[in-house]
Amino acid sequence: MSMTKLRLGPLPRTENLKLTFTCPASLKADLERYAALHSQTYGEEVDALTLIPHMQEAFMARDRVFRRTNTQSCTGNL
Template identity: 40%
Template sequence: MTKKTLRLGREVARKPVRLTLTIGPDLAEELKLYADAYEREYGEAQTPAQLAPHMIRAFLAGDPGFKAAKRSQSAN
């Protein structure tokens, strides 16, 4: 068994909500490289658009400041 090296797990939910945003070409290239790494890691092709929402969720879940703000807001 190989050690998984990517932060995102294999299971990707597929209930989309449309959000349009503009990113720079450098970030677009990074997302493409991540999608390539994801395919190598899991043997399943995913586009950057499919992975980006899960990357954002992982970022939010790991941000202690956001967690505190969310707790504070829900307490009000």
């Protein structure tokens, strides 16, 4: 295993739901490169499609406005 750490750590086991995802070819290439680096870093083979929901979840978790809106909607303070 490499000593390099990626922003997206090892993937947890989850229950999956199928969605359709459309993106530009350049983003697909970037996702495939990231998946290869993730596989190399953590020693477990993973493809780009597996990474997308984890990357999106991490992105939304760091979005302050989304978190604040989500917290307000849960308490009824929109």
